[in-house]
Amino acid sequence: MSTLLSVDGLGITFGGLRAVHDVGFSLQPGEILSVIGPNGAGKTTLFNMISGIYHPGAGKVILDGQDVTAMRPDLLARRGMSRTFQNLQIFQNMTVLENAIAGYHLQETGSFMADLFSLPASRARARTAKDGAMELLARVGLDRAAETEAGNLSYGKLKRLEIARALALNPKVLLLDEPAAGCNAVETEEIDHMIAEVAKSGVGILLVEHDMKMVMRISNHIVVLDHGEKIAEGDPATVSQNPAVIAAYLRAEAGADAGAAHA
């Protein structure tokens, strides 16, 4: 039973449209599994189903041997699942440091009354969380921006902040939705290293990423989606040679070109 997360026959329809259909795979501890596919293939929808934001219409999500299908995100967080978002979901109304501390929510939360009266217990919890958050920020190179309003940060830094926040949960499974999007080459490489490091510590990583070089470099296993269905899977070398995958990407590009020509 070393499988950390397994997805089986997952599917969902939106208004009669099959967004994802019968997708399955499994993730081992310390493994980096990438989900790739052309735009609109259903990658983010798949993530949203696994992380409990959408309720799947069919299939199962098993975490650590337990069925967690359609479980609330905050309960999944308690069971060790953490994620980032394609369109950033930063707490814009808080500082960088507070964003990171928010990742420690489950560790720092306690009695409401203790918080209200600022009892020593409450302050101690908050202090521990703050120390952890500072350490994390240092790790992603944001410690000097700790007191900045999060909204004032550059896009690349926000991406790192979001990863830091996700790591603060000390997850078993980490879902990263395009962590390198919008980042320059240097930043991408930093993120690259970070992911590898996290995986080395035994965390299973589920990755959606458009930067194919990065995907090929760090993934142990790749799942390819097209039109909501799994068309291939395997190690990077196998998948990149798969004719169906190449066809899907070519078709998507042709479509994009055709679209561009029309516009």
Next chain:
Amino acid sequence: MTFRNLTTTAAAISAFAVPAMADINIGASLAETGPAAFLGDPEAKTLRMEVDKINAAGGINGEQINLIIYDDGGDANKARTFATRLVEDDEVVAVIGGTTTGPTMAMIPVFEDAEIPFISLAGAVEIVEPVNPWVFKTPHTDRMACEKIFADMVSQGFTKVGMISGSDGFGKSMQAQCKGVAEASGVEIVADEVYGPQDADMTPQLTNIKGSGAQAILNSGMGQGPAVVTRNHTQLAIDAPLYQSHGVASKQFIELAGTEAAEGVRLPAAALLVADQLPDGDAQKPVVQGYRDAYEAETGEDVSTFGGHAYDALYILKAAIEKAGSTEPAAIRDAIEQTAGFMGTAGEVNYSPEDHLGLTLDAFEMLEIKNGEWTIVE
């Protein structure tokens, strides 16, 4: 003195009115706006108009009246604040007001504490029962209105009454009083319905009253609700005659309800509405005619009994100050309590240490609308 300068500057900056010294400061807190503005507006207009008149004629005992009116919107908490302001900041010697019962009751402790005489313009009996030495009132009580109406019903052989009341303070208060005196008056309340003061249609309530076997219908309410009730009463062709309360006692009611619908509606009211129909020689006639003409000329609006209540309060106060020959609140209070034979718009007022209402049931006339005009029921 720096400190004094500072406080004066602060007062000037905060723009609170500082009254002139030698005048007689008379305060008022009225519902010029809000749900009871229908009552409070004519009250405020009357006070302003009459105070100007008194001042032009040389004031009281040679001193000018400085009238300070605040608009409490009918809100008890606001009224309480203005009461404090009148006492502490404006240093008034007497206060008129409290358009409705809630604000009046909220203000009483302030004036009692500061020992300032207070003449309320609100209807409820609780204001003067039990008697508070500092509190008087000029309008008839709701209970008197109920008794007058029920007496008229009984005299016509109606003993089963359907009630329909506004859910505002005025309507609810009168509803409770009428239910209280119904048995003693020899009538039975067979239906008891309520509407919101701004409601557009009361046919469901009236349909239920129609089906209850009521021989007569009593609508306790003020403002625009009774006009809708009256129109709906006609719309449903209900045989049981409709009685309104003193809360609609103005010519405007007939316009709002429509002449046709208002035909035959009865209500108890002071002689103000039918000034011209009073017999010559009636001591009240010149008073009510004078006030009505002045008010209608000044405002261009129809006179209502509510303005009359303010008129009565002001002139009772004026007489008391003249009699006391002093502007000491305690002296004014004593003089108010000795008011006897004062002829106001509501009738003859005789206060005593036991009676701070001073009106009898005779002060009410039973009126009926005929051909769009108020007439006295013989």
Next chain:
Amino acid sequence: MSELLQFLFSGLTVGAVYALVALGFTIIYNASDVVNFAQGEFVMLGGMMTVFAYAAGLPLPLAALIAIVATAGVGVALNKLAIEPARGAPVVSLIIITIGASIFLRGVAQVLFGKQIHRFPSFSGDTPFRIGGATILPQSLWVIAGGLTVFVALYLFFTKTLTGKAVLATSNNRLAAQLVGINTNWVMTLSFALSAAIGALAGVLITPITNTSYDVGIALALKGFAAAMLGGMGNPKGALVGGLLLGVLEALTAGYLSSQYKDAAAFVIILLVLFIMPQGLFGIKQTERV
């Protein structure tokens, strides 16, 4: 049976009043996500201006037309002077501006028109129609017809006209709307003018039934807002059905249960509906996009 019919007639009359007010909310909401708390004052202005123009001797239809056009002008002024300068402010700030506007307009009306209650005659007399033992006033039919007409007009406006679609696009994504060439300033101005005109029309139609005074707007806006929410904000169908439903519920409660608690019953139903359908009866369910 005739009782039930009477209650229904009453409910439809009152409901049509609510629906007319609720319909006025939809356009501004659709263009800007702002619930305009001054909508009740538009209704008040329509009624009051008609009262005074009529009293000045103008024929009723002309008086009504003047009132509607003038109120639309007030709507435009409100947008130009208060909403447009606050561009980019959070929605809640815009809402506070409309609350301020409602207090302001009420204050102006109080100074200009006084605090008396007014009315002008019904359009087609006061002789009730008798149907199955129940009665309904001709003016009620005017109000109901007015509500239906405004509903159909709005429905066609939003679905069939380019301008209507531009309004919806502006609400969805202001920047994108500008990029595809929609003059969003103009859309906003138009929305305020139309909403104000619908409000004023409501005021003209309902005044013979409800009477009018400087402060009728408060209660009307409250019920109109509740009706719009019950139906689903922004949807003309929701405003119409929500309004009529609210009116009928109140009338049936007053008739069969307790007139004392008829407003309470209405709000209890609204709460129940929202628990089951959090977007109202016809509101669009929004999927969380991340």
Next chain:
Amino acid sequence: MRLSNKSATLLVLAALIALTPIFFPSSFYYRVGSLIFINGLAVTGMVILIGYAGQISLGHAGFAGIGAYSCALMPVHWGIPVLLAAVLGAIISALLAFLVGRPILRLKGYYLGVATLGFGILVYMALTNEAWLTGGPDGTQVPDSGLRDAAKAIGINLKNSEFWYWFCGVVLMIGAWLALNLYVSPTGRALRALHGSEIAARTVGVDVARYKLQAFVISAVYASAAGSLVALQNQFVTPDIAGYMHSIEWVTMTVLGGAGSVLGAIFGAGILTLLPQVLTMFAEYEQLLLGLIMMLVMIFMRDGLLPSVLRLIRGKDE
């Protein structure tokens, strides 16, 4: 220095409460001051709900009504001491908020607004209609709390309005202290997180429903306490205290002053409580000016009065 700095806010507040009476020309100003503090207390609760958690309520005056009528009715009907009644009122408000909040807080935006509005109206209607218990629209007396006499007994002899100024001032300080505690605490962080992004808050483990409910309940307690203070001070209460216009007034004060900070909201409460008193000199133009000022403030200071003023002082551009 950041605005949310707890001790700075408390210091400024304490200084304002303690020092402004120096400028009072008459003891009427103490009355206005006490009303500002009472509204300030209610809006401090609204800051927790609106500013921290990002939820709206147009029905909190309903809780004020419960707080006020508890003080009026419990002593008369069950012989409960007035002060204990105020505490019980707060507990009842909390329980009611807990029960009502569960289903209501699933709604968002305007739908939450209309649901809370409906709740407030139901409370108001019960207070108005059940005249046998509440005295109906004309209101009812509240027994003397004995607080002023107690103060007298320990040598603090104050006029009525002065006494309530200081008493409400102290209660406001406590309320502000608690709200500021909450702001920097894990709970406050969770509330602000779900305000910033509900979905992200969920994924870091925040039980969104539970935290919204906590904010709703605690803000209800604040409103209830404010209602109790009005009742205790006036010794008279009418159902108007639960009227929806008061709920809207509190939201307006909160947003006008600056919803994000306790001091800002109290500032808003101060301005909107004081304005009607100042505007009385304009007689019938009072309402018109009040509306105009509200519009101007929101047009030119869209983040609220206090944040905008502070920005101006610091010379920091937007």
